Amino acid sequence: MSKFTIFVSGSINLPARAVVKELNKHDDKITKLRLGLLPGQTTLDLVRGYTEVFYINPSERNTINVALEGVDAAFVWDSELEDKSHLNDFIDIAVEKGVKQLVVLSAYNTNPLAAEDIEKYIISKQIPSYTFLRVPFFTHHLNLYTDSIIKEKVLPLPIGFEGTFSPLDDRDFGEVVATILLAGVTENPYNKMIYTLTGPKLYSGPQLAEKLSIIMNDQIDFRGTSQNEAEAFLIQAIPSEFRNKNQLVKHYLEFYRLIRDGEIGMTTDDVKKIMGDEKSPRDIEGYFGEVLLQTISI
Structure with missing residues (x-):
């Protein structure tokens, strides 16, 4: 069974915390789980034996360099509160470091079409596997x-x-992201897909x-x-x-x-498309x- 080193950006934020909690249920598939935090933040309740914490200063590229060294897959997201160049830095460094898979929350509590710029930027890069998630509203x-x-x-x-x-439950989001991250790169059914997740x-x-x-x-x-x-x-x-x-x-x-x-004002079946018909959000x-x-x- 393949095991992965996974990086989760913004791990103190609720959507990312949900991702980490779900990944922690699959420790048999994880070599290292790296949590990206801002200086001064802590998430002790999420730490396991394979967890590594990296403090990221978005204006200092070297802190991102260190965090992404040796990473197989990463979850990153486009916060409306941050400078857009910060996410671009993550993407550029992921390419430099050979990260094979990205799962990107490209629209966070906004119109899904707002995600197009960052999605086009990622598509232009040489990344083997990427998946875009758009969430109009989190519960x-x-x-x-x-x-x-x-x-x-x-x-x-x-x-x-x-x-x-149609509010999306954080736990459903965590399950979706973990499922995609742990699918790997080879024959990943979610590769180069865009999903809009709703309740x-x-x-x-x-x-x-x-x-x-x-x-x-x-x-x-x-x-x-x-x-x-x-x-x-x-x-x-x-x-x-x-x-x-x-x-x-x-x-x-x-x-x-x-x-x-x-x-x-929309609902989709995209959670089911990823998790299976038996899984209703x-x-x-x-x-x-x-x-x-x-x-x-x-």
Whole structure:
């Protein structure tokens, strides 16, 4: 059985953490699992005997050089909060170091078409195997509203009453990425493919509030807010010490606009295409139910 040295970028972020957690279930296929972190970050709960932690300073190419030395496969992603040149540096160095396989989250909580530039850049490189994943909306971005749901019984979102979206559970994302990374390069069925990953159902704001009411066994109301109200909410809800807070607020407001304008109202079967017909992506009640119940029990 082939074993791989795998690099996971941004390992403290929730999508990447989900990838690492899933890879840790397949330790028989892993020689080394390298976690890419920013200086000062830590993920002790993810560390196993084969884990190596590399601190990446995106402005210092040598830190990327060291992390990708001897790597067979890597998961990297295009954060809307980072300079686009940083991901390009990862790609260029991956080519220099002979990384054979890339799995790329090329659209992260945005319109899938926004991924085209970075995808074209990667296609232009001599990489044996690459797979592009586009995710219009992750479920975990609703975590900011936990207190409002529990304490005020309100879900306040600036998406109008008609805008719809289909949140993807982080755990499904982790399973998809791990499956592709561990498929190797030879006869990899996911090579040179583009997948748009979504949850199984579309929700409008009122429909989501109705679902939350069932989860909570209490009445949760949807409140369609203005962009200004949403911005004030986000500024208060996101911790001040959060890196790139102002950019993150703008990013949230942008994907709320995408929902409101009907640009990401879609569902796909791409999770099943990768995981098999027997695997249905988790509906939002599984993720949000756990988050809410854990919060209430604290």
